[in-house]
Amino acid sequence: ELKVEQNPLFLSMQEGKNYTIYCNYSTTSDRLYWYRQDPGKSLESLFVLLSNGAVKQEGRLMASLDTKARLSTLHITAAVHDLSATYFCAVDGVNSGNTPLVFGKGTRLSVIA
Amino acid sequence: EPEVTQTPSHQVTQMGQEVILRCVPISNHLYFYWYRQILGQKVEFLVSFYNNEISEKSEIFDDQFSVERPDGSNFTLKIRSTKLEDSAMYFCASIGNEQFFGPGTRLTVL
Numbered sequence: 001e002l003k004v005e006q007n008p009l010f011l012s013m014q015e016g017k018n019y020t021i022y023c024n025y026s027t028t029s030d031r032l033y034w035y036r037q038d039p040g041k042s043l044e045s046l047f048v049l050l051s052n053g054a055v056k057q058e059g060r061l062m063a064s065l066d067t068k069a070r071l072s073t074l075h076i077t078a079a080v081h082d083l084s085a086t087y088f089c090a091v092d093g094v095n096s097g098n099t100p101l102v103f104g105k106g107t108r109l110s111v112i113a
Numbered sequence: 114e115p116e117v118t119q120t121p122s123h124q125v126t127q128m129g130q131e132v133i134l135r136c137v138p139i140s141n142h143l144y145f146y147w148y149r150q151i152l153g154q155k156v157e158f159l160v161s162f163y164n165n166e167i168s169e170k171s172e173i174f175d176d177q178f179s180v181e182r183p184d185g186s187n188f189t190l191k192i193r194s195t196k197l198e199d200s201a202m203y204f205c206a207s208i209g210n211e212q213f214f215g216p217g218t219r220l221t222v223l
Contacts, residue, residue, distance in 0.1 A: 103157070
């Protein structure tokens with residue numbers, strides 16, 4: 001059974017600081033996703049990582065994937081208040097293509113002045 | 114850009130009542146999923162639907178739940194007799210080169 005673990009679950013950081021959120025998963029997978037969710041809202045797709053060593057950046061967020069370590073990171077650079085949200089990683093099941101995503105518990109990020 | 118839509122955005126119902134949640138997926142997609150998110154918790158898979166039938170379902174998807182695609186466009190999730198613990202956000206996802214999520218329906222069971 002595929003398990004996805006995120007840490008930390010809660011993160012309070014000051015504006016301007018850097019931090020990394022970690023996502024570990026238990027079995028081989030082809031794709032890893034990062035989503036952002038604002039309170040009461042849907043899931044906004046941030047990144048889709050498809051291969052070992054993949055790195056994608058969008059603004060102050062950068063995601064990477066190490067399939068050998070079964071680890072993805074979401075790095076936040078110089079945080080600003082607008083980044084406050086819950087961030088989920090999700091992994092396709094084995095032999096992906098059309099398999100349901102397994103989500104981590106989410107990291108609730110709060111950026112404070 | 115095509116998007117997934119869901120109605121209603123919020124549904125309040127009494128325990129024991131039936132509810133139908135509706136989704137309009139992206140038109141050329143063939144796979145659709147329903148997920149559930151209890152407030153403050155992670156997103157959990159409920160059921161997948163392909164070629165007008167269920168292809169996979171989770172333990173959560175018991176006999177109280179059903180899905181269908183009545184008219185070739187809408188994709189519905191029905192809960193026959195709602196319980197308090199069914200209160201959650203329900204997301205529909207339409208599968209292309211990635212999973213496209215709808216805005217969700219917040220179900221509140223009183």
